[in-house]
Amino acid sequence: MRWDAHPDGIRNSNVAVLALPAELTDLIFELVLHEERSALFYHRNKKRNHPWTELSLALVCRQWRAVAVETTSLWCTYTFVGQARDLATSLGRLEGYLGRSYPRPLDLLLDFVTILEPLRHLSAPRLEHFQVETNDHLSDFARPPTKPGVYINSLSPTIFQAGAPKLSSFWLQPSLYHCCCPPTANITTLHFTFHEHDLFGSGLGFEAFQHVLRLPTLENLSIKGDLLSVAGACDFYSHPETYHMPRLQNLRLQNSPLLLDALPCLRAPALGSLILEDFTLFDVPDNHIPNYHFPSLRSLALIDHKTVAIQHWSERPLFFYHLTQKITHLTVSQRDAFGDWIVQEVMNTDRNIGPDLLVATFNAEGSWHPEDYVELGNRRICGCSGIALHIPERLLQRWKDGITPEFPYSKIEAAFREIQPISDDESDLILSRNFPPGNTVALIRNGLGLDKGFHSMNWFTMQDNRIAPGPYFHHVSFCFSLTI
Structure with missing residues (x-):
């Protein structure tokens, strides 16, 4: 159903669409709003005569x-585009959105441009989650205000300087670190998005990034992109250090070879x-692997492994071997033509991969x-x-149909404790969309075009199913976008 939402679009007359059951009307509303929010928010709001869809x-x-x-769900997003002087006049509308x-x-x-200055000295006593991300067009003020060779090497707050004692979750593009660093005293969840082609560099020095790794309260760390824009990041190679992260529980890396190489340097007992x-596991040389490994690691997910020559597997398998010695859950998802060999090498290696493995999930297109x-x-x-095997539904059906006579399904079934199918609709959901796993507050939205998901275009859910108890602003996520 396509409909342009205008107050005069449908007259208050006797038409069938006005007599639909409330449940169906609710679904139509959400669909209309979903389509409207797919555009960048400031496009519609700069058109003064264009009312908001929910209104x-x-x-x-x-x-x-x-x-x-x-x-x-119609009232879960409040958008403001204007000058700082206009904030007072919109408080009544904001109050209405809070209630609904x-x-x-x-x-x-x-x-972001007009609201940045008030944020510097703002006190946010109940703010728990904060996210900031630029669009594709960086304005001049987003450029790190440093001279060549001078970088930010501290975690001094530049916003919420009056205090944000409950702030625990922080998502940031490092090129904005100079103007958007909140207090980090109680940060438990941190996500960095490094852009490969950042025109201005991140402005972030390696010393500051080391402070991040040493945050005493950090429990969940997610990093997308490599550290090439961080000045001095190659010190991971030339001067390897040990980083004690006593409370780290969940770590997620996408396309971060420098950090992958530094994994053996992390001391994360939890x-x-x-x-x-x-990623490519062979980026980690054997001589960089100490005796220490993660003693509490129980869940390992390998998503879209980069293709290398198969013979290299026998040359550098130690790191992967040690990672699997305590795991109980292994997830392998490969969505390209080379998905079969990674599965074969995981299963056929001479070493005993995952001796305590209980659940294995495989979503490999070619295997x-x-x-x-x-x-x-x-x-x-x-x-x-035995192992509980989770595989795509279409693959399980091929096995049941006897695609290989020498391996009847009864023989396959006997090798596992159970075999569970993954439906086609769920093949992109083999891992939780939210980070950390089990978190009910997803700060990333595909609809805003902020951060594309890990492995799947729909990694982070479009539907706002975040139910949060407590008073207004108890769970507030600030999403800022740069407008030029």
Whole structure:
């Protein structure tokens, strides 16, 4: 159903669409709003005569207004584009959004340029989650105000300087670190997005990044992109150090070879979940691997491993071997033509990969040979309860249809404790969309065009299913976009 939301778009007359059940009307509203929010927020708001979709829906008739007011997902995003002097006049509208979105948290989308100065000295006693990301067009003020060879090497706050004692989750593009660094005293979740072609560099020095690795409260770290824009990052190679991260529990890296190489230098005794995407395990040389490894690691996810010559596997398998010695859950997802060999090498290596493995999830486009999977299962039959295998539904059906006569399904089934299908609709959901796993507050939205997901275009859910108890602003995520 396509409809341009204007107050006069549908008259208050006797038409069938006005008599739909409230549940169906609710779904239509959410679909309309989903399509509208796919555009960058400031495009619509700079058109003064173009009303907001949620307001348009509420002005059609009494029935639609009643449904719209009760549909909390329509009111979970408050957008402000204007001058700082206009903030006071919009407080009444903001209060309305707070009431209608409750108990869900409210996303505040603000024009970053006009709101930055008030943020510097703002006190945010109940702010828990903060995210800032630029669009593709960096303005001059986003350029780090440093001279060549001079970089930011501290974590001194540049916003919320009056205090943000409950701030625990922080998502940042490092090129904005100079103007958007909040207090980090209680940060438990941190996400960095490094852009490969950052015109101005990050302005972030390696010393500052070392401070990040040494944050005493850090429990969840997610990094997308390599550290090439961080001055002195090559010291990971030339002067390897040990980084003690006593509370780190979840680590996620995408296309970060420098950090992958530095993994053996991390001392993270509580690390239980490691996600590696768009990587090459052979980047980690054997002579860089100490005796220490993550003693609490139970979940390992390998997403889109970069293709290398197969013979290299026998040359540098130690790092991967040590990573798997305590894991109980292994996830391998490969969405290219080379997805079969990574599965084969995981299963057929001479070393005993994952001796305590309980659940193995494979989503490899090109790997369908049952003998590879049976090899993995048979190695666990003796002395343990066996492995639960999760594979795509279409692959399981091929096995049941007897695609390989020498491996009837009964033989495959006997190698595992159980075999569970992954439906086609769920193949991109083999890992939690939210980070850290189990988190109910997803700060990234594909619809805003901020941060594309790990491995899947829909890694972070478009639907706002975040139910947060407590008073207004108890769970508030600030999303800022630069407008030129």
